[in-house]
Amino acid sequence: MxxxxxxxxxxxxxxxxxxxxxxxxxxxxxxxxxxxxxxxTCHDMRKGRKHFHMPVKIGSCSTCHNxxxxxxxxxxxxxxxxxxxxxxxSKRVTVKQDKYAHPAILRNCTGCHxxxxxxxxxxxxxxxKRDLCLSCHTEKKEWIKKAKNKHGAIDLPTGGCIACHDPxxxxxxxxxxxxxxxELCLSCHNKELKRDxxxxxxxxxxxxxxxxxxxxxxxxxxxxxxxHNPHGSSNHRxxxxxxxxxxxxxxxxxxxxxxxxHKPEKIxxxxxxxxxxxxxxxxxxxxxxxxxxxxxCGTCHEFHAVKDPIPLIKNRTSFAGTKFPLHxxxxxxxxxxxxxxxxxxxxKRGIEAKK
Numbered sequence: 109m110x111x112x113x114x115x116x117x118x119x120x121x122x123x124x125x126x127x128x129x130x131x132x133x134x135x136x137x138x139x140x141x142x143x144x145x146x147x148x149t150c151h152d153m154r155k156g157r158k159h160f161h162m163p164v165k166i167g168s169c170s171t172c173h174n175x176x177x178x179x180x181x182x183x184x185x186x187x188x189x190x191x192x193x194x195x196x197x198s199k200r201v202t203v204k205q206d207k208y209a210h211p212a213i214l215r216n217c218t219g220c221h222x223x224x225x226x227x228x229x230x231x232x233x234x235x236x237k238r239d240l241c242l243s244c245h246t247e248k249k250e251w252i253k254k255a256k257n258k259h260g261a262i263d264l265p266t267g268g269c270i271a272c273h274d275p276x277x278x279x280x281x282x283x284x285x286x287x288x289x290x291e292l293c294l295s296c297h298n299k300e301l302k303r304d305x306x307x308x309x310x311x312x313x314x315x316x317x318x319x320x321x322x323x324x325x326x327x328x329x330x331x332x333x334x335x336h337n338p339h340g341s342s343n344h345r346x347x348x349x350x351x352x353x354x355x356x357x358x359x360x361x362x363x364x365x366x367x368x369x370h371k372p373e374k375i376x377x378x379x380x381x382x383x384x385x386x387x388x389x390x391x392x393x394x395x396x397x398x399x400x401x402x403x404x405c406g407t408c409h410e411f412h413a414v415k416d417p418i419p420l421i422k423n424r425t426s427f428a429g430t431k432f433p434l435h436x437x438x439x440x441x442x443x444x445x446x447x448x449x450x451x452x453x454x455x456k457r458g459i460e461a462k463k
Contacts, residue, residue: 147173157225164224171195172223192217202277209277212244219244220275237268241275248339255340261296262339271296272338288330289338313412320413324420325369327412335365335411355407355427359399366405375399385419388442388455403427408434 147169154160163171172183172191179186185194193200202209212219220240222231234240242249252262261267269275272292273283286292298314317323326334336346344353349365357363361372373383375398379390386393397403410422421436427449435446439454446452 153224158227159229159231160225161223161231188215189213189217199276206277207279208281208283210275210283213276236270236275238262241269241273252340254342255337255346256342257344257346258340259338259346260301289333290327290330293332293338317413320410320415322415322417322420323413324411351406352404355404355425356402357404358402364405385457386455387457389458393455408436 148167151169153164163169173181174184175182177184183191185191189199189203193203199213203213217223220232222233225231226233228235230236232240234243242252252258261271262269264271272285274285275283277283278285280287284292286295294314294317297310297312299312301310302308317327326332332338333348335348337343337348338346341347343349343365344351347365349368350363351365352363359375361367361376364372364375371383373380375392375394377383377392378395380387380392381390384392384394397408398405407425407427408422409420411420414420414422416438418436418438422434424431424433425447427447430448432448435452437444439456441458442454442456444452444454
């Protein structure tokens with residue numbers, strides 16, 4: 109009897125070597141099916157769910173699990189995303205090569221995806237537009253909640269975090285989907301949009317920049333987020349810092365976000381030869397307008413782009429609810445303007461401007 113017990117495995121082994129590839133595959137498939145059926149007697153991963161991971165859908169638990177290993181959850185590979193990218197090859201480049209991969213994916217794909225089944229597409233653990241992201245990025249959740257002026261893109265049906273960020277990773281900082289933030293912003297701001305702040309319409313920025321080729325420095329750098337917070341802000345126009353919302357406001361340097369880049373002396377100095385070219389001799393006309401007359405910078409200056417190579421002077425403006433042209437003319441040693449707030453006035457520096 110003992111001899112027959114030993115002989116049977118030997119016979120099976122010898123016969124296995126003589127079997128063809130199809131026969132071996134059939135035996136392996138049958139054995140695999142039996143193993144998967146055993147899994148489902150205790151682990152029902154399909155009940156009450158709408159979306160299934162393909163191995164679960166076809167009943168192939170052994171694609172990911174091996175009952176003969178000792179790793180957590182009996183996974184064939186236990187380190188981070190390595191198991192997933194065996195099949196999901198399109199994400200292999202992100203994990204292995206992209207400079208800015210999402211830290212979550214490097215830890216484990218199952219932080220966002222249920223590996224078996226779920227009620228949402230891709231078996232996401234929360235809504236993919238924003239709730240999933242905000243479940244980890246709690247600081248952004250609080251920021252978005254408290255922001256007075258909210259970015260409409262976050263709540264659009266086709267928007268949310270993934271409208272701007274790739275949830276897996278890219279070769280660009282912040283996992284952005286475009287090369288620059290300007291390019292990204294213009295993918296939406298290529299038409300008129302309603303502004304949440306006061307219900308007025310935002311202009312078609314793509315057309316505005318195309319029609320006006322003399323750009324503000326941040327636009328030249330492709331850096332819209334240098335001035336605006338893309339997640340929303342309690343400041344005017346979602347700016348990153350304070351700025352008056354009206355055309356007239358008592359001047360306080362701390363209320364002007366502009367001074368992050370521009371020198372406050374441009375406004376604060378009554379007399380100067382170097383801080384501004386908008387002067388009559390050494391008399392600072394910026395100080396006259398802003399510091400003493402409480403006229404806000406944006407009343408005369410355009411923040412994005414103009415047609416002529418002058419310091420971003422508007423053709424038309426709005427002051428105290430009235431719209432009118434500025435009639436500004438640039439001259440070699442100064443200039444002139446003729447708005448409705450005063451008669452035509454000219455200024456000459458009388459000394460060479462700072463270059």
